[in-house]
Every structure is written in structure tokens, then in C-alpha cells.
Amino acid sequence: MEPVFADFSTRPARLSNTLVAHHRCGIASSHLALGGGGYIKLDFAVGEREEIAEAVITVTTLGGDVPMDVSLNGKALGEGQAVPADGGHGAPHQGAFQAAFQTVFAAPGDLLASGDNILEIRSPEGADTLLRLRTVTVDPAHDRGRAERALVARVADIRSVVTFDTERRAPGTTVWQPAPQLLFHLDAGDRAVPAHLAWRGADGSEAAIGLRADLSGFQGHSRGADGAPAEYRGTLTDRSAYPEGTADTPLYLFSTDEAQGESWSPSGELKLLLDAGGTPVERVSWTDRLGNTASIELSPAAAAPAAEAATTGELHDVTRTVTGIRASEEFGAAGEVAENLLRGSHNKWLAHGNTADIEFVLDPPAAVSTYRLTSANDAPGRDPRDWVLAGSYDGRTWSDLDSRSGERFRGRFETNEYEFTNTTPYPHYRLSITDNAGSSEIQLSRIELFAGEIITGPTPDSADFTGYRTPAGGEPAGYRGTTVPGPWSDTEPRSGRGEELLAGELGETARTLDEAARLIDKLAAYLKHAG
Structure with a gap:
């Protein structure tokens, strides 16, 4: 008996020598969700001369206390079977955000037919909770775990x-x-x-x-x-x-x-x-x-x-390499938006309130060690006074690079320059203004970023x-x-399909020409029936 498994933790589903039809199901990124009356049917093959005394069916679900009906070739193996929430007869896999439970069913070998077999898993009619399926495996009892081992090997070989x-x-x-x-x-x-x-x-x-x-x-x-x-x-x-x-x-x-x-x-x-x-x-x-x-x-x-990497004394303007800018607040109705900060004009950015954040994205990343702020045209009380400049690799986790308090601008469109030590080329920078000179608004006319050439060897x-x-x-x-110099990939990721037939991808599902021929025949029959 070839390994039989259906893995719904990825999209498209990863299947062995199996076709899966589904009804009243939602396809999530990590599971298949069955509403009341929803079901899946796994169509798998058993060799004509195979004698199997007993089969072991393992259903892995997310969450507990959810009923399900399981049948093999029309014979019930469990009706209203409640997935245990406390371990029970299932085996909880702790450590994920929602615990995954394994429920095991034993099927007498005489329920298996030579050739095609249908395993059905159903959420009972009227169920008010979702049955979330992650994986289903079928094994002969004497080699329980064979399907799971095959699934793990498939992951390493294909979707690694x-x-x-x-x-x-x-x-x-x-x-x-x-x-x-x-x-x-x-x-x-x-x-x-x-x-x-x-x-x-x-x-x-x-x-x-x-x-x-x-x-x-x-x-x-x-x-x-x-x-x-x-x-x-x-x-x-x-x-x-x-x-x-x-x-x-x-x-x-x-x-x-x-x-x-x-x-x-x-x-x-x-x-x-x-x-x-x-x-x-x-x-x-x-x-x-x-x-x-x-x-x-x-x-x-x-x-x-490295943090101790040396830089040259010559600075170069990296403001022109900014590919994105975002402010936590801007006065869009008056056109006083964050993009104005990158222009060499007397336009300005204005934010309501006495605090605001401005984030920059640089491509390529640069080790900014100097920046300039230029005040705007009016209302000195809107000038920033206290702030922190931070850098980030991903735009989520930030490292403080420079902080200032009590700063003042002597006039309108006045440019102040600030230097600090930094040799790390971050792609993200954030200026967090924590207070201004007393107004209920903040404004600036321009921000400029400068970096030195980093000397790091290779x-x-x-x-x-x-x-x-x-x-x-x-x-x-x-x-x-x-x-080895790259890049090595210039193709786009393959996208999944949310069709009523979850046949996975033929190249992954069929390991032999015989399997491929059988699956193509079954797929053609399904499409003919569906049409």
C-alpha cells in the first residue's frame, strides 16, 4: 500500500496518491475549515493483491471539542466523534498558537477494497463550530507512521x-x-x-x-x-x-x-x-x-x-535613494504631506499634535551618520524640539541611533545638522518627534540624510x-x-488554487507513471461529472 496522506497546512494541499474533493469548506493557509454539513472525500488506491489486516487512519485537527463523522467506503468508523480538548485519546502537539490534536481510527482490513477507496470526514449537520483539518494519513497497522514519514520526506524534497x-x-x-x-x-x-x-x-x-x-x-x-x-x-x-x-x-x-x-x-x-x-x-x-x-x-x-567597521570621512547624500516615506500624521487637505520633506523647495510637512513619526525606506541600505532638519515657514512653536532617530533591518524592530532634546531653530527655513556614530547600513530609518516648541502642531520643510562609505573588505x-x-x-x-555569486532564482512563487477538487500538483502527487496515469483518468472523470 503506497503512503496515503493529505496535508492541508499549505496551499495548494500536499497529497500522495490521493485526490480530495470537498464541500462547504474554507481553504485557510494552515488548515481546511469544515462548517456544519461540510465534508472532504479522499480517493486513494490499494494494490490489487495487497492483504491488509487492519488500517490506521490518523486525523490531525486544530483545536478540540469539535465533533466529526468518519467513514471508509461507506462504513462508519466514528459518528459524532469529539476531538478531545484535553488530550484524551488524541495526542496534543503543544507549542503552536492553537494546539493540534491527533485522533486515531482503526479500520478492519476487509473494509479496504482493491483499487479505489473513499475515506470521508464530515462535520455533522448543524455543528456550530468549525472542524479544522490539518493532515489525514492512512497506513497499514503493521507499518503505522509510514505516511507521516513519506510526508516529511516530501516536504524536505519539494517544499523546503x-x-x-x-x-x-x-x-x-x-x-x-x-x-x-x-x-x-x-x-x-x-x-x-x-x-x-x-x-x-x-x-x-x-x-x-x-x-x-x-x-x-x-x-x-x-x-x-x-x-x-x-x-x-x-x-x-x-x-x-x-x-x-x-x-x-x-x-x-x-x-x-x-x-x-x-x-x-x-x-x-x-x-x-x-x-x-x-x-x-x-x-x-x-x-x-x-x-x-x-x-x-x-x-x-x-x-x-561589523559594529567596529571603519568609514571614510567623506559623506554622500543618500536622500535621493529614499524609495518610501510615511508619516504617522500629515495635513493632506492642504498638501502639507511627508513627500514634501524630500524636495528642495519651500513646501512643508505638517502634523496635528505635538508628537509624530516619520519613516524612510532606503534602497540600497546606507549607514546614515549625519542628518539635516530644515524648519518651515511660520509658527516657531511648531518646530521639533525633542526626538529620536532609529534604524531597522525590517521596519519592525528598531535600534536607537541618536536622540536630541531642547533643540532650537534660529529662524525660518533654517537648517540644523546633527552627527552621530553609525556604521550599520539600515534600509529603514525613523525620526520620532516626542515634543515641539509649544504649539499643537509640528512642521518641517526638509529632511536630508547622509552616509559615509563603509570599509568592510569583501x-x-x-x-x-x-x-x-x-x-x-x-x-x-x-x-x-x-x-557562489547570485541571484539563483528569477521566477515568481507558484500560487495555490481554491477549487472544489484539491488534487495538489500532479508532479508532487504522482511518483510513478502508473500513478500519474491513474490520477489523470480520475481527474478526467471528475471534471466530466462536474461539467
Whole structure:
């Protein structure tokens, strides 16, 4: 019996030798939601000469205390079966934002037919709660878990670019706070699924996580750039194929060598993508489910310019590289908007209130170390007096770079210049004005940003790493890599389909020509019937 599974934690659904029809269902990013009377039907095949004494059906759902009906080839296996909220006979997978439960059904082998079989999972009519399905697997009892192992292998082989929504919780508190998305792809040539992952960011932040076998979530801990510790957890929101899923992301492709005594020998390629909120990483360690471990330290050019990197004395104006500007408040009716701050005219930006934020996006990123503010045409009481300038890799987590209090402008359209030390090229900058000179409004005529040339040695395209790697059951050996110049992907991610037939993608679903032919025949029959 070939592995039978349907995984609704990604869109399109990931299926084995299975077609899935659905009715009265909503397709979410991490599950399939069945309303009252909604159902799915899994159409799967069993070999003609296979003798199976008993089949094991495992249904993984999100949340508990939700009823469902399960039948195989028209024979009921469970009616009004309540998914346990407290563990019960199911196995809760804790650590995701909403707990996932496994409910197991046993089916006598004589319920399985040679050839096509139909497994139906239904939310009872009148149910006032949603039945959220994540995965369904069918196995012979003597090899229970085969389908889940095949699913994990399929993830590693095909959709190995994974995205998690994450949360953090400070010690001693009960409330989880949203954190930046985590996106990663790791392939050292063996296509093994990561089990543990740890990294350090260029800003000093750190994290370590343990991943579920099916990559549906993780649990871990983290430490912010400010040194504050926190619990850290995530739930899967997307899986993408390589290389499509790595478009427009900070992906590294390394050509690697491994130490053999006193010499080095080529050891293939390492593909690495780890984006935890835009902060470049400088150290990554991992263990995969085959038992291999590795740890690498990226060169400053690969991670981010080091804090002690030198800059030239010559400044250049990077205001012209601003690709986006946003103000927390602006007087749009009078045309006194944030865009005016980038122009060399006597137009102005005005905000109601005595506090306001202005954010800039630079492309390419620049290490701003000087900025100029120009007062506007009237009302000196509207001049900013206190403010903080901050930089960010992702526009969400900010590092304070310069703060001023009690500043004054001597006249109208007066330009004041402010210098500070910064050698990190941030793509995002934010000026947070915390007080003005006494008015109920704030205004400026112009803001200019200046940066020095950073001297860091090699460019990112020539970045290296050094570290070690230990094969399962073996001894540690030196491990080093040299970046292969990119980019390596110029294709757009594939989009999912929300059709009534969830057939996944034929290239993933069918592993053999026979399977492909069978699925094409079944798909044609379905379309003919549907038409």
C-alpha cells in the first residue's frame, strides 16, 4: 500500500496518491475549515493483491471539542466523534498558537477494497463550530507512521522553504506578543529535515528552536538585541518550493569544503536562507533528523558590517535613494504631506499634535551618520524640539541611533545638522518627534540624510563561512564555504488554487507513471461529472 496522506497546512494541499474533493469548506493557509454539513472525500488506491489486516487512519485537527463523522467506503468508523480538548485519546502537539490534536481510527482490513477507496470526514449537520483539518494519513497497522514519514520526506524534497508566524512571551508573563515572521530554507545536499535550529543576528539577538517532525510548528527561546530573554514559538503558515520560494529573499549559496586530515576536499553545496525579521545572521547551527549536526560562522560581509567597521570621512547624500516615506500624521487637505520633506523647495510637512513619526525606506541600505532638519515657514512653536532617530533591518524592530532634546531653530527655513556614530547600513530609518516648541502642531520643510562609505573588505558576493560538521555517528570535521555569486532564482512563487477538487500538483502527487496515469483518468472523470 503506497503512503496515503493529505496535508492541508499549505496551499495548494500536499497529497500522495490521493485526490480530495470537498464541500462547504474554507481553504485557510494552515488548515481546511469544515462548517456544519461540510465534508472532504479522499480517493486513494490499494494494490490489487495487497492483504491488509487492519488500517490506521490518523486525523490531525486544530483545536478540540469539535465533533466529526468518519467513514471508509461507506462504513462508519466514528459518528459524532469529539476531538478531545484535553488530550484524551488524541495526542496534543503543544507549542503552536492553537494546539493540534491527533485522533486515531482503526479500520478492519476487509473494509479496504482493491483499487479505489473513499475515506470521508464530515462535520455533522448543524455543528456550530468549525472542524479544522490539518493532515489525514492512512497506513497499514503493521507499518503505522509510514505516511507521516513519506510526508516529511516530501516536504524536505519539494517544499523546503518554510514560513512561520511567531510569538514571544517574557518570563513571568502570560501574554504572548506577535514577533516577526521566520522564513528559512536549509539544504546541505542531503535534503534532511531540520530538527533543531539556532542562530545569532548581527545586532546581537539570538534564538534556538526545536522543530516538529512535520515542520508544522516550533518551540524555543530567544534573546533580543537588548539582552531580554523570552519564550519563542511559531506555527507554520506557508511552504514553498526551492528556488521559487526564495525569490526576493537573502539567500546564500555556498560551495563547501570539508577537512580531511590536513587537507580539504569538496563537499557539495550549502543553501542557506534564514530571515527572522530582516536582521542578517552571523552564526547558524543545526541538527537534522538524520542525526547530522553543523555550526557555521559567517564572515562580516555575509552577515552584516561589523559594529567596529571603519568609514571614510567623506559623506554622500543618500536622500535621493529614499524609495518610501510615511508619516504617522500629515495635513493632506492642504498638501502639507511627508513627500514634501524630500524636495528642495519651500513646501512643508505638517502634523496635528505635538508628537509624530516619520519613516524612510532606503534602497540600497546606507549607514546614515549625519542628518539635516530644515524648519518651515511660520509658527516657531511648531518646530521639533525633542526626538529620536532609529534604524531597522525590517521596519519592525528598531535600534536607537541618536536622540536630541531642547533643540532650537534660529529662524525660518533654517537648517540644523546633527552627527552621530553609525556604521550599520539600515534600509529603514525613523525620526520620532516626542515634543515641539509649544504649539499643537509640528512642521518641517526638509529632511536630508547622509552616509559615509563603509570599509568592510569583501562584498557580500564573496562572503565565506567557517565552522564544523559532524555526520551521524561520526566525528566532527572542519567545514568551510565560499559564496557562489547570485541571484539563483528569477521566477515568481507558484500560487495555490481554491477549487472544489484539491488534487495538489500532479508532479508532487504522482511518483510513478502508473500513478500519474491513474490520477489523470480520475481527474478526467471528475471534471466530466462536474461539467
